[in-house]
Amino acid sequence: MARLAPCGRRLLAIAQRLLAIAQRLLTVLLLLFIVLRVLPADPAAPAAEIGATRQQTSLDEALPMQFAIWLGWLVQGDLGHSSHLDRPVAGLLAEALPATVELAILASSVAVLLGVAGGLVLFALQWGGWQGAGGRGTGGRGTGRRGETRAALAETGTMLLMSIPAFLWALLFILVFGVLLAAMPFTGRLDPGLSRPFITGFLLLDTLLVGDPRAFLSAARHMVLPAVALGIGFAPLVMRVLRASLIEAYQADYILQARLRGLSEEQVLLRHALGHAALPTLGLLRAQCGLLLGAAVLVEVIFAYPGMGRLLVDAMRNTDLSVIQGVVLAYCAVVLSANVLIDGLHLLLNPRPRAR
Amino acid sequence: MTVLRWLRSGRVLAGLLAVALVLALAVLAPAIAPHDPEAQDLTMTLQPAHLGSAYPLGTDALGRCVLSRLLFGARLALSVAIPGALGAMLLGAALAYAAGYLGGRTDRLIGRAVDAVTLFPPLILILILVFALGAGPTNLVLAIVLVDWTRFCRVLRHEVRVVVQRDHVAAARLLGFSHIRTLAIEVVPATLPLLVTLLALEMGIAVVVEAIVSFLGLGVQPDQAAWGQMIADGRTALHQAPANLLAPAAAILVTVAGFNLLGDGLGRKLAARLVEDRA
Numbered sequence: 001m002a003r004l005a006p007c008g009r010r011l012l013a014i015a016q017r018l019l020a021i022a023q024r025l026l027t028v029l030l031l032l033f034i035v036l037r038v039l040p041a042d043p044a045a046p047a048a049e050i051g052a053t054r055q056q057t058s059l060d061e062a063l064p065m066q067f068a069i070w071l072g073w074l075v076q077g078d079l080g081h082s083s084h085l086d087r088p089v090a091g092l093l094a095e096a097l098p099a100t101v102e103l104a105i106l107a108s109s110v111a112v113l114l115g116v117a118g119g120l121v122l123f124a125l126q127w128g129g130w131q132g133a134g135g136r137g138t139g140g141r142g143t144g145r146r147g148e149t150r151a152a153l154a155e156t157g158t159m160l161l162m163s164i165p166a167f168l169w170a171l172l173f174i175l176v177f178g179v180l181l182a183a184m185p186f187t188g189r190l191d192p193g194l195s196r197p198f199i200t201g202f203l204l205l206d207t208l209l210v211g212d213p214r215a216f217l218s219a220a221r222h223m224v225l226p227a228v229a230l231g232i233g234f235a236p237l238v239m240r241v242l243r244a245s246l247i248e249a250y251q252a253d254y255i256l257q258a259r260l261r262g263l264s265e266e267q268v269l270l271r272h273a274l275g276h277a278a279l280p281t282l283g284l285l286r287a288q289c290g291l292l293l294g295a296a297v298l299v300e301v302i303f304a305y306p307g308m309g310r311l312l313v314d315a316m317r318n319t320d321l322s323v324i325q326g327v328v329l330a331y332c333a334v335v336l337s338a339n340v341l342i343d344g345l346h347l348l349l350n351p352r353p354r355a356r
Numbered sequence: 357m358t359v360l361r362w363l364r365s366g367r368v369l370a371g372l373l374a375v376a377l378v379l380a381l382a383v384l385a386p387a388i389a390p391h392d393p394e395a396q397d398l399t400m401t402l403q404p405a406h407l408g409s410a411y412p413l414g415t416d417a418l419g420r421c422v423l424s425r426l427l428f429g430a431r432l433a434l435s436v437a438i439p440g441a442l443g444a445m446l447l448g449a450a451l452a453y454a455a456g457y458l459g460g461r462t463d464r465l466i467g468r469a470v471d472a473v474t475l476f477p478p479l480i481l482i483l484i485l486v487f488a489l490g491a492g493p494t495n496l497v498l499a500i501v502l503v504d505w506t507r508f509c510r511v512l513r514h515e516v517r518v519v520v521q522r523d524h525v526a527a528a529r530l531l532g533f534s535h536i537r538t539l540a541i542e543v544v545p546a547t548l549p550l551l552v553t554l555l556a557l558e559m560g561i562a563v564v565v566e567a568i569v570s571f572l573g574l575g576v577q578p579d580q581a582a583w584g585q586m587i588a589d590g591r592t593a594l595h596q597a598p599a600n601l602l603a604p605a606a607a608i609l610v611t612v613a614g615f616n617l618l619g620d621g622l623g624r625k626l627a628a629r630l631v632e633d634r635a
Contacts, residue, residue, distance in 0.1 A: 024471060024472065024475060027468070027471075027472040027475075028472065028475050028476070031472055031473070031476070032484075035481075035484055035485060035488050036484065036487075036488055039485075039488040039489060040488045040489075156366075156367060156617075159367075159613075159616055159617060159620055160613050160616075160617075162616065163560065163609060163612040163613035163616045164609060164612075165564045165567070165568070165608070165612070167567075167568065167571065167587075168605055168608065168609070171587070171591065171601070171605070175594070179594070289477075290474065290475075290476065290477035290478055291477065291478065291479075292477075293477040293479075293480065294477040294478055294479025294480055295479070297479060297480070297483070297568075298568055298571065298572070301572065312480070312483070313483075313572055313574075316483065316484075316487050316572075316574060317573075317574075324484060324487065328476070328480055328481075328484055331476065331477055331480050332475050332476055335475050335476070335477060336475060
């Protein structure tokens, strides 16, 4: 019985969160409506030759009524119809959304992997190995002037790396690995001649599900350059967060206690210090999610990758209003889901709010 | 004083030099550019870079001088980045001071506005704002302001909350200072270093945004010289004239790295000063 009480409280907390999510979704819809329907002088003007557009998009009604009608359609799952591609927007999104999410997940993994590796190197450089790390209270015995200079150099280096926007990485990779070395494919998602299975929309998963190893390998090779180009710019951020939380961890009592228990330095690092960095890294991913998706737009365009970014840019060039609305809404839904997912993970990993 | 101390940091100095260089080239562009950036010479298309020639960095597919377009591109980049970042700072800071100082309902309302805007990926919101408002540098600046004020507001509000709790603010109120005067004399100066850091970083961000928007051909007129547009065009002629792509890419790197070094260096000096103050 005593165990049920916190469970009920958690259900209540979840209900509250769901309500807050609904509220935020409504704000997003309103903002999107204002930007796309109220700001432009006449939203249907460029598409005026298509006579049905005005009627179809209810542009003759008063603005609040238009908003209500639009909401009604959305609730029914009707995202509208692309005037340029002559296809339902929902169908376009069913293909583009998983592609972008796939790219974003792979890029985040690249960022975390590179960032953790880089952060460990940076930390080791500064402290001259793990043994010296975290001399308590004195700011660390291990830090010498040399360690500090090395750390400062390494940090300025990462700072400069951070100044390279994702689309320049993309162009650089195409130039080096695609054109000069001709080692990697850099357009589309599959080699020509391979058929594209469609089950979940996540190509890597789908090729595995239908049991086509050649298609899987081809899809994986096509993902390498876009994912690394997108992820590499975010790695230095992970690196900094990791380094800061390692420094904090090595000042804490539990590291001393672990050392007193006779654990090796590797065990101390893997079992205790690295775990301390998990929560801040999650927080970083949550905060950077929108930036990552934004940077992905140009990466998708450059690699001719059929995701939401390319869909959006094409729709803007063709003033295809329904597609723009649908895609931007999908972007917000991705950010919102990522936020909710990461908050959930946070709650699972972090014992503090649970104890309350 | 403080400014002189900041200059002793290598990062700040390097950043400042890079930014000053780009700024000087941008301001002097009409005087030092060898050609009209929009003038086409169709007999001289895709010339490779050759330092002694009439076109030191070569020409693009329409026979336009790459060096001149690079210089005028700097003009466009900074004329978007500087007002965009300043505007975002003014709007964000004003709301952050209001939220952090007044607290309560104002704080909640502004917090909700920040939340709503940050649910959009920033670049996506900028793109659709430019789409809705129409192309052109002024609208791009407006879009950057309307989206990126949240970056300032979020960070600064937190700082203002901390400063407001301090004794000297309470003392000012007890002395009978008005709210405005308390804010101006006790709160704003304490947050100024943070604001300067954020401003420098935001200028770097705005340079990249301008490049992305003009790369996509959504931001400016097709004739106007812009780094992003030069990169997009340069991709197609990589073998004949690599400078078409490399020169604007390098220009973006130098400018963004300059702003980032400046912001990061100032931030570090600020952190160090806070530690000194506490000791």
